[in-house]
Amino acid sequence: MKLITKTILYFLAVSIPLVALCLFLGFHLVNKELEDATEEALWKEKLNAEKLIEGGAVDFILYLSTDSLSKVVETTTVTTGDVYKDSVIYDRFEEEDLPYRILESNMSANGKSYLIFIARTTLEHDDLMESLLKAFGLLLGFLLLTFFALNWILSKTLWKPFYKTLNELKKYDLHANTVVALESTSTKEFKQLNQSLNEMMEKIQSDFQQQKEFTENAAHEMQTPLAVIKANIGLLMQSPNLKQEEMEQLQSIDNTARKMSSLNKALILLAKIENNQFKENVKLSAKEIVSKVLQHYEDALSGKEISVENNITTDINFKLNPALADVLITNLVQNAIRHNFKGGKIRIETKVNSLIISNTGEPLNIKAEDLFVRFKKNYASKESLGLGLSIVKSIVDSFDHTIGYTYENNMHKFSVNFG
Amino acid sequence: MKILLIEDEPELRKSVKQYLYQEGFLVESANDYQSASEKVNEYEYDCILIDITLPKGSGLDIVKQLKQKNSKAGVIIISAKNSIDDKITGLDLGADDYLPKPFELAELNARIKALIRRRNFGGNTSIVVNEIIISTDERTVKVNNELVQLTTKEYDLLLFFISNKNRVVSKNSIAEHLLGDNSDQMDNHDFIYVHLRNLRKKLAEKGCEDYVQTIYGIGYNFKVS
Structure with missing residues (x-):
């Protein structure tokens, strides 16, 4: 929920009950005042009427007002006391029922009993009340409007640096190796926020850089000791008196050294891709690279009796570093060979902007989303370093392309979208 | 040298x-x-x-x-x-x-x-090993003066053997030589055996002695006395 929406909601949550309470109280207070005033007026008229009665001015009935509503009537009931009540009386002039406040009072004077009946319309009260409420409502509406406007303006101006920072942060990419420049503002809190964020990003960036450099340097440093191991194996192999068993041990050391060296190479490559060291971006033809790679894997393909369906009829062009394009397609083809059955099938095709490489093979025994994670590999594959597809993913990511995996009709299907 | x-x-x-x-x-x-x-x-x-x-x-x-x-x-x-x-x-x-x-x-x-x-531009670029003559300029191989038709990989394999004659060369180094940078991407080295078998056959057809000894477990030795 947006900050401004939240502020307004909180405001409404507090102001609606408050306004209701104020309206309620205001209504009752004003109403009470008006009623008191009416009753006082009725009472004064009553006093007037009493004086008239005591003065002997009343003979059976006396109309006190022109509309004949207020009057003094002789009665037989002998009670004393005042009764106030509300009533509705039809008005002949206005031709409608009008609300009235009525005072009925009994009194005795000169040995007779009288009923004093005084009526006063409260129509003006209702009108007044209505006007008051209207004014009140208008004021509240105006207040609300002002509040919304103020909030909106505040969020546009006061919060502007905040939204600016937010936008910059959204663009932030650790791999891009660029520090986001957060502008300084005059608001203390935002200034502190930007400062803290800047420091944090610098720290993350430098840690990340160091970590990447460490991977690359460590891998580089290992190549020379590996060269020593391999050279010594090469020398030892020449020894004329080696038994078969010793030869096999040598072979095993050699294979291990070789595997470690491949691992190093893969790690260096990954570090370099992530360091954006492959900048050159050239328009390349998928068809050309695929046929080059397939030729390269001729031996492996025939060794495993894998048939290749090269269905690239319409070539697709994409932009990539040429060396990485080779690695990308090589790794995908290698993956398709490695995780294939003997006598299996590989199908290569293009679709709009995608290059699709599918192969037969055992279903995955790892989660599909782990396929591109470093060192996650099918348990059966002892030859695999578990880095081939991570390298593919890295390449694709760093050049803003995408790769997807599906398992359809017993075939593993990798499709690279160069769109 | x-x-x-x-x-x-x-x-x-x-x-x-x-x-x-x-x-x-x-x-x-x-x-x-x-x-x-x-x-x-x-x-x-x-x-x-x-x-x-x-x-x-x-x-x-x-x-x-x-x-x-x-x-x-x-x-x-x-x-x-x-x-x-x-x-x-x-x-x-x-x-x-x-x-x-x-x-x-x-x-x-x-x-x-x-x-x-x-x-050694001026010098002879041919390598002679008994009955085998390799002309590295033309990438041709002759046995007993007869041309042997070799594939690129068979030729590379023979030249590699002869460069390292009387040496044990491991299958790993052969694979690396034949495939270059990507050799570590090949799961096994059975393909070497296929190329070697073809090479041996082609050389033998022209009457060439079989110089390649298999060093079990590790590789081969191109032995020339």
């Missing part, structure tokens, strides 16, 4: 020296930039192996230095930094070849020999 090995890692220096010595090369070595620089100034070599990262300097500067004095020596860069940039810079500066660490000694040996052959 005189070779200068510029490498700061003593163990590697030792084994490379020993292997090349057994091949009949005269090998001198330098362990840092300064001594390397002095040596290339004072003496002439047929081939110079240069490590890029050296104490007190860069191997690439040695390459520059050789270029400046118009040295006739072939230059092979041996680097732990298998980066395309280094490779391109090295070759641009005048190096003839680039071999990333870790390398097979058999591969280094084959590269040195190929380089020396290329450098």
Whole structure:
């Protein structure tokens, strides 16, 4: 929920009950005042009427007002006391029922009993009340409007640096190796926020850089000791008196050294891709690279009796570093060979902007989303370093392309979208 | 044939020296930039192996230095930094070849020999081993003066064997030689056997003796007395 929406909601949550309470109280207070005033007026008229009665001015009935509503009537009931009540009386002039406040009072004077009946319309009260409420409502509406406007303006101006920072942060990419420049503002809190964020990003960036450099340097440093191991194996192999068993041990050391060296190479490559060291971006033809790679894997393909369906009829062009394009397609083809059955099938095709490489093979025994994670590999594959597809993913990511995996009709299907 | 090995890692220096010595090369070595620089100034070599990262300097500067004095020596860069940039810079500066660490000694040996052959323009570029004659310029092979039709891989395999004759060469080094940088991407080396079988067959058809001995478990030895 947006900050401004939240502020307004909180405001409404507090102001609606408050306004209701104020309206309620205001209504009752004003109403009470008006009623008191009416009753006082009725009472004064009553006093007037009493004086008239005591003065002997009343003979059976006396109309006190022109509309004949207020009057003094002789009665037989002998009670004393005042009764106030509300009533509705039809008005002949206005031709409608009008609300009235009525005072009925009994009194005795000169040995007779009288009923004093005084009526006063409260129509003006209702009108007044209505006007008051209207004014009140208008004021509240105006207040609300002002509040919304103020909030909106505040969020546009006061919060502007905040939204600016937010936008910059959204663009932030650790791999891009660029520090986001957060502008300084005059608001203390935002200034502190930007400062803290800047420091944090610098720290993350430098840690990340160091970590990447460490991977690359460590891998580089290992190549020379590996060269020593391999050279010594090469020398030892020449020894004329080696038994078969010793030869096999040598072979095993050699294979291990070789595997470690491949691992190093893969790690260096990954570090370099992530360091954006492959900048050159050239328009390349998928068809050309695929046929080059397939030729390269001729031996492996025939060794495993894998048939290749090269269905690239319409070539697709994409932009990539040429060396990485080779690695990308090589790794995908290698993956398709490695995780294939003997006598299996590989199908290569293009679709709009995608290059699709599918192969037969055992279903995955790892989660599909782990396929591109470093060192996650099918348990059966002892030859695999578990880095081939991570390298593919890295390449694709760093050049803003995408790769997807599906398992359809017993075939593993990798499709690279160069769109 | 005189070779200068510029490498700061003593163990590697030792084994490379020993292997090349057994091949009949005269090998001198330098362990840092300064001594390397002095040596290339004072003496002439047929081939110079240069490590890029050296104490007190860069191997690439040695390459520059050789270029400046118009040295006739072939230059092979041996680097732990298998980066395309280094490779391109090295070759641009005048190096003839680039071999990333870790390398097979058999591969280094084959590269040195190929380089020396290329450098001797005036000389004979044919390699003669008994009844086999390889013309490296034309990439042709003759046995008993008859042309043998070999595929690229069979030819490369034979040349690699002959460059390392009377040596045990491992299947790993053959794979690396035939496939280049991507050899580690091949799951097994059965394909070597297929190429070797075809090579043997083609050579035998022209009456060539079978020189290739299988060293079980590890590789082969092209034995010529």
